[in-house]
Amino acid sequence: EADIYQTPRYLVIGTGKKITLECSQTMGHDKMYWYQQDPGMELHLIHYSYGVNSTEKGDLSSESTVSRIRTEHFPLTLESARPSHTSQYLCASSEFRTSGANVLTFGAGSRLTVL
Amino acid sequence: DQQVKQNSPSLSVQEGRISILNCDYTNSMFDYFLWYKKYPAEGPTFLISISSIKDKNEDGRFTVFLNKSAKHLSLHIVPSQPGDSAVYFCAANPHSGYALNFGKGTSLLVTP
Numbered sequence: 524e525a526d527i528y529q530t531p532r533y534l535v536i537g538t539g540k541k542i543t544l545e546c547s548q549t550m551g552h553d554k555m556y557w558y559q560q561d562p563g564m565e566l567h568l569i570h571y572s573y574g575v576n577s578t579e580k581g582d583l584s585s586e587s588t589v590s591r592i593r594t595e596h597f598p599l600t601l602e603s604a605r606p607s608h609t610s611q612y613l614c615a616s617s618e619f620r621t622s623g624a625n626v627l628t629f630g631a632g633s634r635l636t637v638l
Numbered sequence: 639d640q641q642v643k644q645n646s647p648s649l650s651v652q653e654g655r656i657s658i659l660n661c662d663y664t665n666s667m668f669d670y671f672l673w674y675k676k677y678p679a680e681g682p683t684f685l686i687s688i689s690s691i692k693d694k695n696e697d698g699r700f701t702v703f704l705n706k707s708a709k710h711l712s713l714h715i716v717p718s719q720p721g722d723s724a725v726y727f728c729a730a731n732p733h734s735g736y737a738l739n740f741g742k743g744t745s746l747l748v749t750p
Binding site: 527529532554556558563564565566568571573581613615617620622623624625626627628629630631632634 | 640642647669670672674679680681682683684687689727731736737738739740741742743
């Protein structure tokens with residue numbers, strides 16, 4: 524049972540369009556993340572947030588932007604999509620477990636194709 | 639500069655045998671190491687973690703071993719089942735942040 528939801532699951536759009544990938548979680552986690560992944564490659568952190576009104580860029584440079592107005596909602600926006608933005612985008616939230624590890628829970632992902 | 643490395647892109651194992659997935663890292667400041675499993679068209683799901691101060695953690699069929707001197711960890715799955723066929727990602731949590739650094743993954747195929 525998923526506690527973190529991403530929409531759309533699949534999106535095919537033309538170059539220059541503006542898109543927003545939605546991500547919502549029902550677990551009340553303060554920390555949320557966006558990763559980008561291409562087949563056979565590692566997940567790259569592109570944005571993260573440690574709470575409402577807090578957002579930071581990750582290790583991988585990205586032309587996308589994010590917002591965190593509500594704890595449960597962390598949307599990602601591309602103002603003008605390009606073919607180089609074609610990828611899978613994974614949203615996650617996290618909490619510390621009793622083991623001490625900060626465990627990320629991922630959504631099912633949004634696969635974006637820009638023609 | 640990739641700090642978490644999984645050098646085997648794929649592994650094939652017979653059902654009932656042991657699967658061993660390997661991971662190397664370069665940053666000595668990682669506090670925890672985690673393993674995730676990913677099926678096609680789904681997000682990664684958490685499997686097991688290990689603290690940097692431990693050398694072994696076990697959960698059912700899954701055991702993770704950590705060798706700090708070699709900067710190496712491995713995930714053992716015993717016995718392997720066809721449902722274990724997926725991509726396995728090694729990840730590490732740095733001391734200075736909350737986000738995880740991921741390897742490129744190893745695709746495991748368990749054949750009947």
